[in-house]
Amino acid sequence: MKRLSLLFALSFVLLSFGLANAIDFQVEIEPGKTFVHPDDMNTYYMGGTPVYMDLKMGNDDGMDHTGYSQTHKFYATNGDGTPINWIDAGGTDLGGSCNRMNGWEDGTYWGMFNQVMGFSWDGSLPDTMNHTTASMTGWPDGDPTLTRFRFHFSVPVPGTDPTTDIVEICIDQSNGSDPTYDWLFPIPVDFGGPYCFEFLGVPNLPPEVVDPALALTTPHDVTFDVTYDLFDAEGDPITGVGAIDESDNPIGTATLVGGQINWTFDPPCSWVTDGLSHTVRLYAEDADHGQTYPMVKLTDPISLTVTNSAPEIVGPCPRPEYTAPLGDAFTHDFDATDA
Known part of the structure; x- marks a missing residue:
């Protein structure tokens, strides 16, 4: 009730x-x-x-x-x-x-x-x-x-x-x-x-490169040289690193340094004028869980741009001083170089 x-x-x-x-x-x-x-x-x-x-x-x-x-x-x-x-x-x-x-x-x-x-x-x-x-x-x-x-x-x-x-x-x-x-x-x-x-269920996830750049630019006579942190969701040891180009071929030198990847590459002069699109994709490996290339997590393609250097006039060093009477012609030869 x-x-x-x-x-x-x-x-x-x-x-x-x-x-x-x-x-x-x-x-x-x-x-x-x-x-x-x-x-x-x-x-x-x-x-x-x-x-x-x-x-x-x-x-x-x-x-x-x-x-x-x-x-x-x-x-x-x-x-x-x-x-x-x-x-x-x-x-x-x-x-x-x-x-x-x-x-x-x-x-x-x-x-x-x-x-x-x-x-x-x-x-x-x-x-x-x-x-x-x-x-x-x-x-x-x-x-x-x-x-x-x-x-x-x-x-x-x-x-x-x-x-x-x-x-x-x-x-x-x-x-x-x-x-x-x-x-x-x-x-x-x-x-x-x-x-x-x-x-x-969460599978064992491959390690990844943390916050890589979207694009890199360097003069053709300066080596690409970048370093990024690495992360593994399960805390597994990272056993290797690598880099591939737009054709999935190895490019440059990738080195595992502590918990980071360092990538260097000396670009060829032909990249200045070939008109092609060049990229690199970086990755890390966990060999203990079978996560070696190509079973890895690649970064998005990083655009690579190589710029031309202006020609440079060179001469003896230290530079000598040259004098001439006013109104007289004066000539001297200098070397010019383009890197």
């Missing part, structure tokens, strides 16, 4: 004060948890790695929002029973895996009723949760879009092959949960879902 009385009170409050009809929803995964797979160059979220998902909400409907009941379902497009590891991050709900934030965790907006319930929240998808709220004052119009829920989890994946091992996790609004909450004034706007994210 007490439960029915509470539900009746909530119904009265929600009917009396009205509901919003324009709520902004956004769903995002923790930044910095993606990688580009070298096989297909697509971006995936890191499988088997702890991440959090933010559910953001903002009120822009022109009126205060005095209550709602919304149910969300987490599921995998791979099928029912797909596992997910909910992580106890000290959160307020759902075994510590869910943090309520920015006024959702206390009575800031929802002074009369503010409850989260999980349904089969057991790590075997689909898992469903409901949030029901009520207040006499409510959630004010104009409150910005902020994180209201943060879910902590990791996604087990079978491997690193993008053709077979992707696990796609989605969140969407749901009508299936405890029937006690189904009828209670669902939030009257489209959630905009499903929001889906692809997870995959």
